[in-house]
Amino acid sequence: MQHVTTDAEIVRLSLARPREFAALFDRHAASVGHYARRLVGADAGDDVMSETFLVAFRRRADYDFDRESALPWLLGIATRLAHRARAAEAKRWRALQASARVAVETAISDIEAASDRADAAARLTRLVPHIRRMNDADRDTLLLYAWGDLSTEQIADALGVPVGTVWSRINRMRRKLRLELPTDTSEEGDDGLAHIRA
Incomplete structure (x- = not known):
């Protein structure tokens, strides 16, 4: 064969x-x-x-x-x-x-497995309501990045959009999350997106 x-x-x-x-x-x-x-x-x-x-x-x-x-x-x-x-x-x-609670608990469990990111669970919990309020295009982009573990090029391929559109959506979500999250998470420029991918 x-x-x-x-x-x-x-x-x-x-x-x-x-x-x-x-x-x-x-x-x-x-x-x-x-x-x-x-x-x-x-x-x-x-x-x-x-x-x-x-x-x-x-x-x-x-x-x-x-x-x-x-x-x-x-x-x-x-x-x-x-x-x-x-x-x-x-x-x-x-x-x-x-299933939001189950999804968060699963993500938190995954994150807690990495001891150097123990504080990520609290950040992720705060992100869930914001994720639910996103429009479909932004949410699909975020979930393909976080749960599909795809690169920006692969996300563009999956959604049938230019790579620049994916970058634009991710940057827009980062800015929006920085504004919406409490200041203690955004002080160091951390919008929490890096901690979703588990």
């Missing part, structure tokens, strides 16, 4: 041999599932993860083969599917609000 080194090669092979696409699932299901569950909760997150790969499989002929990693493409699909899943609820972000 041919040795496949990139996601692009897997997708290309799957055009002629659809079963090859399973290798892409094996590589990225955990990351996509983790991201989706943080967006919409455990049950809906598993559904979003499964549907992400179904959509990706159906659209594999449209994949940009210049991109070796398919993760930004997959997380972009997952983000759009998560929007659809939330729109079906009485309030678009009820799932996030209902």
